[in-house]
Amino acid sequence: MLSKDLLVVGAGPAGLATAIQAAKNGVKDITVVDLNMKPGGQLFKQIHKFFGSHEHRAGIRGMDTGAAMLEEAQSLGVDIWLNSACVGFYDDKVACIEQGQPDGTKKIVFMKPKTIAICTGGQENVVRFTGWTTPGVMGAGAAQTMVNVNKVQPGKKIVMLGTGNVGLIVSYQLMQSGCDVVCLVEALPGINGYGVHASKISRAGVPIYTKHTIKEVKGNGPNGRVSEVTIVEIDPKFNHIPGTEKTFEADTVTLAAGLKPVSDLVKLQDIDLVFNGPFGGWVPVHNEKMQSTCKGIYVAGDTTGVEEANTALEEGNVAGVSIAEELGCITAAEADAKRKEIWERLDGLRMGPFGERRAAAKKEVMEQFPGVRA
């Protein structure tokens, strides 16, 4: 059995920041596991420039932030295991890890870390309509991974469901890679993301149908692939209005209907969870140190409520500082001072019409923290 000071599950912005911050504050033996071929989580598919202030890397593309974090983690001696998944926990917080081997096979490894950070991120929501399992219907994030990371088009003619920032940005990025976006479809009465992104779509002449949803997808293409998409207008109670159907020829449907926190590992431990609507589902209750209710286990990033990359990164910074404190690498006073600084930045990220909702949700989750159990 391996013993470690810190096991981080997930090498996205939250997990990498946790590892970097812990290492910078004196934590020695750190392992990060990630089931993907490359670390960085979803940062590498975010080829657009981020908004916000200078200290939050405004104007820098997500993929460049990912590369910088990776380099920093490696220079600090953080051990990153790729193609590796933490598949469960045994008593006494022993982690069971399926470790990827260089030859492509997997080996089961047991690890007893002094502290654990669960940074497993989020997962796309699914929308069910007739034909939703047809090949060619996929998550907007899946399409984004294909064009921006693998540089392969997921299809030629695409219908996007959802006009939140993911729906808008991915639509634009699909166009940048030469795909034809047929239209965007939104159930709400108005566009759900930032106007600046929606304007780019409109300027390109792509229609956005609000108060509409997908009624049916037909799979009469080659090998049963998507061939046509029928959308329909909906009333304020989201019921279809008969006679308002429109049908488009398309080979791909991308779903951008929000994300939910991935909390599978959290549920395996003695950790309290709470349902939070704005955060997308069940999230672990935690305090301002990013401590869960189970001693030695920390949480950060979208696992604790779906937000965005910079927030995840700053939460990881908080977790890293707190872990260094728990392991006695820094004093409580030092940790408090560092956390105060990071929280000021986090508060800065949770401003504006979208941010205030998230700030309130975060407060609600933290208010329910009953304390840490041994």
Add this chain to the structure above:
Amino acid sequence: MCMRVTDHCILGQDLNPKMIEITVDGQKIPAKEGEPILAALLAQDIIVNRYTVKRNEPRGLFCGIGQCTDCAMVVDGRANVRTCITPAAEGMIVETQYGYGGADDVK
């Protein structure tokens, strides 16, 4: 139909990627070394990865990040390999998966 994006306005051009060959259902196709198997298939417009256990329905790329298992295929004789997070390697034998991908699963 090749669906690769060779000249991207932000990501630039793909200069001399190392190309390899993999075999998919008996047919040789090109792949970029190290790219996910799924990307190589998509580049050739191959969208179906498996057929479901009960209803024999086609499934393909859905989450693209190793979460949903819709892209599972039989790779070098091993069933249930998530092709979206498994790198392509020279000479790999990739087969469409039927049901659980075992010898008894009917095509």
